[in-house]
Amino acid sequence: AQSVAQPEDQVNVAEGNPLTVKCTYSVSGNPYLFWYVQYPNRGLQFLLKYITGDNLVKGSYGFEAEFNKSQTSFHLKKPSALVSDSALYFCAVRVVNTDKLIFGTGTRLQVFP
Amino acid sequence: NAGVTQTPKFQVLKTGQSMTLQCAQDMNHNSMYWYRQDPGMGLRLIYYSASEGTTDKGEVPNGYNVSRLNKREFSLRLESAAPSQTSVYFCASSTYSNQPQHFGDGTRLSIL
Secondary structure, rough: EEEEOOOEEEEEEOOOEEEOOOEEOOOOOOOOOOEEEEEEOOOOEEEEEEEEOOEEEHHHHHHHEEEEOOOOOOEEOOOOOOOHHHHEEEEEEOOOOOOOOOEEEEEEEEEEE | OEEEEEOOEEEEEEEOOOOEEEEEEEEOOOEEEEEEEOOOOOEEEEEEEEEOOOOOEEEOOHHHHHEEEEEEEEHHHHHHHHHHHHHEEEEEEEEEOOOOEOOOOEEEEEEE
């Protein structure tokens, strides 16, 4: 069965420091992977995706993610965190041969001034 | 450019009441989705529609029905609301499987 895991409920980081939000997946075949961000009382907003190609994917707001096939991971990263990055982050994987996504349980990122 | 529009934004129901959540998208997307978001559980797919006239069950369909009225609109109906259906409901749409889903801002539903 396909699945995605976000092992950390919350990540705390100081402003200006690098941040990583972890995601691992289990899927048969080649994965389509996505990261979304959710601000309070809003819907999910797309950050970036990996379909094929370079393992390092760049997305919105300075975020990037590294696809690692051997470790089945797709961690979200940013070199220098901002207080405004504080939000809920979701990793998702596409169900093979469908348009459906399976979402992780989310990681709350807290960036402290 | 409205994107995905959900109505209402908030609703309080009594157990046993019925209601329909409305969703419309103006991006000419083929696929539309209904999710519920509960604390610590992420987003769970309730129903999904790959195209006008087709619907399919997701992970948690019990207690819900859907209608894909046309390409733009996809509604979610609770026939007899239960407290366990208290949640935030999100509608989303997409084109192809390698493209991201676009989300509305949600309907916050409380069932007493």
